[in-house]
Every structure is written in C-alpha cells, then in structure tokens.
Amino acid sequence: MLLDQIEKHRVRVLLNRVNRWRDRMRAMSDEELQNQTAILREQLAKGKTLEQILPRAYATVREADYRILGLFPYDVQVMGAIVLHKGYIAEMKTGEGKTLTATMPLYLNALEGKGAMLVTPNGYLAERDETQLAPVYEWLGLTVSTAFRKLSDSKGQSEKKISAAEKRSWYNSDIIYTTASGLAFDFLFNNLETEKANQYLRPFNYAVIDEVDEVLLDEAESPFVVANSPTVLSNLYQAADDFVTSLIPKRDYRLKRRDNAVWLTYHGVRKAEAYFRINNLYDASSREIYRHIALALRAHFFLKNGHDYLVTDGKVVLLDEADGRLKKGIKVSTGLHQAIEQKEHVDLTENQRTAASITFPSLFGLFNKVSGMSGTVKVSEEEFINVYNMKVIQIPTNKPVIRRDLPDKIFVTTADKLMAAINQTIAFHKIGRPVLLVAGSVENSEIISELLLNHGIVHNVLNAFNESREAAMIREAGQQGAVTVATNMAGRGTDIKLGKGVKEKGGLAVIGTEMLSERVKLQLAGRAGRQGDPGTSQFYISLEDKYISQASTARFKNYYRHLIAKKNDGKPIIQLHGPRIRFSLLMLQNRVSSNAEEARKQTNKYETTMKLQRKSFHEIREHVITSKNLEQTVQRWIDEGIDELLKRNSQKSLNEIRNMINRHFTYNDIEIPQPILSNPKQLKEFLKKLSNQILTQKRVQLINEEQLNRFYRKALLAAMDEGWTDQVDYLTKLKAYIDGWGAMGRDPGYIYQVRAFNQFEQMLREVKINTINKLLLSTIGINEKQQLIVSFN
C-alpha cells in the first residue's frame, strides 16, 4: 500500500513536469513542434536517458494529438502514459481513452530507434488504432505501420503471400501496431527461416500490451503452434469415437466438470480392452489407444459446438474463449482437433507435428521492456507481480463513472433467463434506449436473435460469423432505439458512441445473459458509461450456465434438481433472490478463478523449461545462420557425430560398421581394413577421413567459398530443425500426457522438467549424427543461374 503511494507520488511529480511544458508547446509553430523529435533524439545521442526527456517528449505528443486529432490527453491519461513507460501495468477504467494514452510512451520509446509496439488482442483494434493515430506519429517524423496487411489495403490480394521484404518494412517501423497472435506466428516463422535474407524481425524492444489481462492471463495457456511434416493419420480416431459414444454414464466413465476431468471406471477400462482387443489398456504398447480414448472423451464431454468451436463449411474452427472470435489457423495440438472433427463427422485434417510453439508469456518475455493496460487488472494484481514481476497502478478516471452496475438477476433455467432478458430489452427499446444484449455463445446469439424477431424488433447480430461488419455495427449500436446482439466479441475495446438524445434517456444499457468471470463481466459493462456518460449494466444468469455447471458442487446440483422439480410441478418462471444464493455464487466464482490461476502457474512452469531450451537452441541456430565460415563447426559436429555413432554400435562387427557407413556416410561399398575394428581410435580416424573425402568430392562442384558455406548452412539447419521439431512435438505430447498426474499425487512439473531435459540432450546428440547424413548423403548441383541446389534424402 505504502509502495503504491510512493509510486503514485512519483507519477504525479512527472505529470507536473509534463504540464510545465504545456504553454510553451502551445505557443510553438507547427514547424517548431515537429522539430522536437530531432531535438529529443539529439539529447538521447548526447547521453540523456528516456526518463530525463520524458516530460518534453510527452508534452510534444500531447500537443500534436491536439493539433492533429483535436484531442488533448487529460492529466489522467498522462499519468497512465508515465506508468506505461516504466514497464508497469496501468489500470484505466473502460472508456478512459487508452488508445490516446499509448501515443506518449510509444513515441518516447520509439525515439531510441529500436522500435515500439502496441499489441492488441485482435486485428480490428490494431487497425482502428493505427489508422486513427498514424497521422500524429507521421507528423512528428516517425514511421508507423500495422504488422499485417490492412483489411482496407488488401482488396483482392489477401491471398498473395507476403514477402519477407514487406514484413521487414513493417517491423522496421518506429511504431508498430499488431496483434498478439500475429506477432507470435511471425516470431515462430521467422525462426524457422533458413536464410538470414528471409528473416524480418529485429530484436524485440518495447511493447505496450492493450487488454493485458486477456493476453497474459486468459490466453496464457494456449500455445501458438506452427506445424509441419504431416504424420500418418491414425484410424484410431474413428474407433475411439465409436467406443466413447457407446459408453454408459457413471458405469463406464466418470465426469468431474469442476476439475475438468473425465476418466474411465473399472468397467470402462474392461470395456475398452474388449473393444480394442488388448490385454491391458495401461500397458506401454496400448499407449496410442489410451491417448485416442482420452482425446475422444475430451472432445465429447468438454467441447461444445457453438461454444468452443463452430462447424462451418465442413470444417471445425475453434472459437476464442476469451472474446468469442474465430481462431483462424490455430488448431488444438496433439490430435484433439481431429477428435472433434471425428465427433462432428467432418473430414479429418492432416495430423501435423508441432514444429515450433510459444505462449504469450514467453513471447513477451523476449522484450526489453513490457507494459500493459486494461480496465480490469487490479483483481489479478498478485498474479501479475508474482508471475510477471509487473506492478499494477490504478489511474483515477477523468470524470466520475456514473454507470450503474445493477445486481445480477438469477434464474433456474436458460429459457427463463433469456425470456426475462428479452422482456427487459423490449422495455428499453420502447423508450428509445439503445441496448447491447450479450449472448454467452454463438448458438445463444442466434436464439436470442430469433426471439427478438418474433417480437418484431429489428437488430444487428455481432458474432464470429459476421466479423466483417463489426465496425459498422458498432457505429450504429449507440443510436436511439438500436438493439445489438453480440457475443463477448464486443467485450473489449469496443467504443460505442452515444447518439443524439440518448444521454437523456439513460445512455446505453448492457444486458448480459451469461454468468462470467468478474473481469469479463466488468469489460462488458464498460461498453456503457464511457467518459462520464450515463449507462447501466445488468446480468441475467441461470443455474444452467456453463460457468456454473462446470464448477458446481454436489449440494448445488441437488438444489438445482429440487428447483427443477418444482418447476415441473407447474411453477412458471423461477427467479432466485436473497443473500444465500448470491453468496454461493460468489464462492463458486472464487473457486473458478483460483483453479484458473493454478492451471496458469502449472503452464508457466512447463513453459519455463521450453523457454530455456528454445533459447539455447536458437543461440546455436543464430550462429549457424549468420556465420560466414562454418568449416570449424562442421568438423566439430562430424567429430561428435562419429563418437555418438560408435557409442551406439557397440559390437563393431564388420557388418555393423558397414551398415552404419551405408546409413550415414555413403551408399557406396567401402573397403574396411579388418584390423581397425578392434581399435576404436583407428576406426574413428578412418571414418573422419572418409567423411572428408566425401566432402572434398562435393567441394569441387561448388563455385566458391560462399557457396560452400551456404551448403554447410543448409545441411546444419536441416539437421537442427528436424531435431527441434521432434523436441517440440515431444514436449507438447509430454505435457498433455502428464497433465493429469497431479491428481494422482505426483508432481507433473518436476517429471516434465527431468524428461524434457534428458530429451533435449538426446536431441542435440541426434542432430550431430543427422548432420553427417545431411552433409554426406545429400546431392548438390548448380543450376543455370549458378545457384546452389541441395537435395537431402
């Protein structure tokens, strides 16, 4: 608390220093103001720190914001901007103008020439913000871009592959607006490139993460995955799916939604053994069957169409749990995607191996400095401090918030709550108040839409199906009498402006129709009452909501059954009142959020191991990709590879050695002098000589040293990337495999670490052997353009 006060005091001191510049900046001509960028850069060059030039820099942007956009950042926004520069998290209430706030730290940190990024959870926000603010930065002499092809520029060419040069120009801009997922994918692909010329990222410097709780908490657990080299598709998906649909609840399997767990009972296990004709389901030889059953169980009991994914055009597309958008291009790894496809009876996509993966927490761990902003972070402050070492500073609002967040209305069934919510919508609509009606899933948004149509109410539907009309719908949503049905896609960053006469009627009414976590709820409520506007929010929830059913206790379930029985006896709509039910729901909410926090901690533990391995792997890779002379590396790796091969071929019979030579060195018959077989030293010398002979033969086909180096590089990288793909794939599967072990009293984090480490060492040894293969068994040639062509077997 005291520290908090001290920190806030420091922020105020800096704010005063920014304010002292205000009149001087106002008096400057445009030219003088624009010239500040050069002055500030010069001060940096002369050794001043960013902190020292902050007041002048912030005052410059502030004035530029005013001259270009007509918006002069308020004192509270400058305070938020100071917090962002320090690498902390600024909690600024919804609608306080975080977009404008970010202009200050981005400008300041970009002055060093190492790049400053604004990362948002979705492309709509990144593009909107960049378009709005680019004129300010450009006016001040900085370059700015989105790190993706803008929807507005990409007419007809969105299919065209984006060149490395184009991407490089984005990422070399002073200020970059992008999405967290776009950045994750670009990072992974950039690392898989085998030529420096095809890489486009520079080292990450400074980032402001918008909606930081969504990025670093809600999405912390789902890794971004790049897949390659399809593996054989297993027909076990269908068998496992058929098997799971034949199971009898309780007798064959048990379901514990609260712990997110489902497992086979003794009966179920026997049934599986009979079904798959095996002796022991838990035997190592049945591991694949076990894995497929586990996947099918998960697909059937935990993932729901319309909730977790959509089936469109015969394809399964995942929905982002946090914001209800389609997660294009992302697949659940380890076969769960195929298990869902099998369940939905659509064609199975190819099963792919994970080539590289990263989670948001480790992606942002690569930046020199990271800060964040959101309207709803204080509740998770402890986690931010413990896990990310980021302080949270609350910024006061510019004008008092007068929005009223009314207490939840609680119903027993889904039907009851939807009807009540619709009736309320109709009442608001009658008096001309705009309503944002938020559905818990795509499926519910369509049901609500139909019900509204039955009442003759014209409305817009904003869900993952019509994302393209988002901007237009948001523009209409605050007008008199407008009704907008949306999934929680409209939950973050959506700036709904009130139309004429709406304030007098009470502002926007947000009506939620699903129990949600406190943070998501606050975000949705925050679509109303922005910038001191009037507005209300109220949530209509039922005991059947997913959030409740996944976490409810036996007592709670009995209570629900009792109420349903009453309802079946003819009682119409049952609404629940009183402190007891509210208290129970509060407890339930706490339980869900602490479970989620635990799960994130576990994932972060796994990820730390991955991070270390990724780092050491990429250090080696960076050496290979940049080195102009790889001769020594090649010799050393061949040497180590031979040692490893000899260790593995312990017998050293003539046949064994001949086989080894044919598998790794050359397909030709080689004369092996008998006596060396019993002398390891001589044998090693022999193999080294052999590899040098083969390399010399290759060398003569090459034109110059540079081409030789290129050949070396291609061979080493091919060997390394294969090894790394196996490693990442192994780690992904390992994680899925041991994740449930905690329930059995073992520490999955520890087991993971030990196995992951051993496998990494093993992988490095494997790479050395594979290097011999790539170098010696490949064929090379020069094409008519005098370019090197290498083909690996």
Ligand SMILES: Nc1ncnc2c1ncn2[C@@H]1O[C@H](COP(=O)(O)OP(=O)(O)OP(=O)(O)O)[C@@H](O)[C@H]1O
């Ligand atoms: N200094 C200012 N002067 C006048 N209007 C402002 C100022 N700053 C922001 N606004 C306006 O306030 C509205 C809300 O801004 P913005 O959408 O950036 O809020 P936000 O904090 O990002 O909200 P959310 O938490 O919902 O993402 C916008 O319409 C913006 O133009």
